[in-house]
Amino acid sequence: MRVEHIYRYPIKGLTAEALEEVTLKPGECLPHDRRFALAQGDAPFDPAAPSWMQKRHFGCLMxxxxLALLHTAFDPRSGQLLIRPPEGEPLVGDTRSEAGRAEIAAFLTHFLGEEARGVPRFVEAPGHNFTDVAAKCVSIIGLASLHALEEAAGMRLDPLRFRANVYVSGSHPWAEFDLVGQEIQLGGARLRVFKRIVRCPATEVNPETAERDAKPPKVLREAFGHADLGVYAEVIEGGRLAVGDALEPLQGDMLH
Known part of the structure; x- marks a missing residue:
């Protein structure tokens, strides 16, 4: 299987950022992936004592x-976050200062309107990632599986609906499910695949228009008997990963 795309999502629920290459570290997500989140005003998240919480506590596409109408770009070197709304002036906020984070939170809160609960906070906790599952991991989707879903749905589905880190080509539909419990070589890194990804209503949202114009979980259940697309893997040995690299199972020969 061949790596076709690599993405990180610096702010939970916001814009994907394409990468040509990345260095993976053991037990970590992609660098800066889900580093920030907009915690709703009633969320009990404490940046001083971070713990994993369900996505409903944060701004999320579900x-x-x-939120899909916002275009964001994060510069890890300067800490600056650009937020460009569909109309009006963009915001450049400093994620490293308390005043900057408050400015970002106010901008996002205003954009959410009635969907904002209480006084949301733009949060970060060093060493913590705002992932959908409690483990720090890398999400992988086989494009053949996505194409099978598209065929069943009778429409094109933007891969970014599914917010994976790595998209791979070159295998048959659902081949990645055979990797659960196995170790894989992904570029220069070694990972262990531990779980299939159950899809939620966030995937109904068109990332270009913000319209709920498809029902992938429903189509998956009706056509394939499950609501899963892609797998989660934890990094065991770090290394460089680049577009064009191979994904290979390290036990047996399950992918053809």
Missing amino acids: ANAR
């Missing part, structure tokens, strides 16, 4: 489809 509940806040209009």
Whole structure:
């Protein structure tokens, strides 16, 4: 299987950023992936003592489809975050200062309107990632599986609906499910695949228009008997990963 795309999502629920290459570290997500989140005002998240929480506590596409209309870009060197709304002036906020984070939170809160609960906070906790599952991991989707879903749905589905880190080509539909429990070589890194990804209503949202114009979980259940697309893997040995690299199972020969 061949790596076709690599993405990170610096702010939970917001814009994907394409990468040509990345260095993976043991037990970590992609660098800067889900590093920040907009915690709703009633969320009990404490940046001083971070713990994993369900996505409903944060701004997320499952509940806040209009977030897809925002285009964001994060510069890890300067800490600056650009947020460009569909109309009006963009914001450049400093994620490293308390005033900057407050400015970003106010901008996002105003954009969410009635969907904002209480006084949301733009949060970061060093060493913590705002992932959908409790483990720090890398998400992988086989494009053949996505194409099978598209065929069943009778429409094109933007791969970014599914917010994976790595998209791979060159295998048959659902081949990645055979890797659960196995170790894989992904570029220069070694990972262990531990779980299939159950899809939620966030995937109904078109990342270009913010419209809920498809029902991938429903189509998956009706056509394939499950609501899963892609797998989660934890990094065991770090290394460089680049577009064009191979994904190979390290036990047996399950992918053809």
